[in-house]
Amino acid sequence: MKILGLSGSLRQSSSNMAALRAIEKLTPKNIDFKISIHIDQLPHFNPDLDKEDVLPSNVKIWRKELAEANGYYISCPEYAHGVPGVFKNALDWVVSSGELMNKPIAFLNASPIVKASLSKTLTVMSARIIETASVDIQFLRNKVDKEGNLHVEEEISHALETSLQVMIREIHGK
Template sequence: MTVRILALVGSLRAGSHNRQLAEAAAKHAPEGVEVNIFEGLADIPFYNEDIDVEGSAPEAARALRTAIAQADGLLLFSPEYNGTIPAVLKNAIDWASRPMGAGAIVGKPVAVVGTAYGQYGGVWAQDETRKAVGIAGGTVVEEAKLSIPSSVIRFAELHPADDTEVVEGLGKVVDQLVAQSGAAAA
């Protein structure tokens, strides 16, 4: 049986180091684990209950909810924007949390990792992401953490998929998420 992990990347930038981290997680996923990067966060409108009507919610939001529902776990990649979570990632969490108490994220194991330019690797944003996910009903895998500082320097000439330390760190996070996903499925 394949464990399906859905990756959501909180940066829309073409050269995003967080996107590259997600690519590394997908490339180096262990046997029996599939990491798929969700495409389309930029297409999802800001959450608004007036447009979140059963049967007519925006297609992009429905696609996100379906992808989350079909995944065994979520791996969120968060850069840090002004000391907190990027709006696009927060918006995805908001859509995934609805309908309240029964959203696609409810009970879903979630790990949060990321990289940022600063010396702490975006830990504030990642902590805020974990907080939002927990409140939304996701099961935060607290021990699954990876914050990589100085992204612009570290990944200037080396893709994260080719950085042994990063690949090992991502591997540990994926293993922890898979263990929690297995527990959730049992």
């Protein structure tokens, strides 16, 4: 079973990356949890290039990585009251190919604006948003130390563990 973490921030010491690493640490050993490093390697989406014979190689890698995952965690900041362009761009590349179809997705740290926007985009792509696996980490940025480790209250730690259990059940279709 594979779970893929997707960060909407490319920042070196990103708090959203830290949130994904925190859930990665809690993931049971028999599950392969990976954080994608391909989002910033993607070209700008262009429908002219969204064709088998001209599809950019980094898009093929991105699609394969998504296709191989059974479920996803998205941790995404808000930029100017919207989804960061780089993240929307990455999603635009899989609208036609459908790697996210019927797959469970949970949000970590999405603001109401980002959550609403991404939910619409992902629902159009037939992904399954799992509200009960989503965890809202308030003031996330203040909870990351200089080494990029997330320090959260017991309650949030517990919520992340519960989230993983829900995600695993969703992947199994229960």
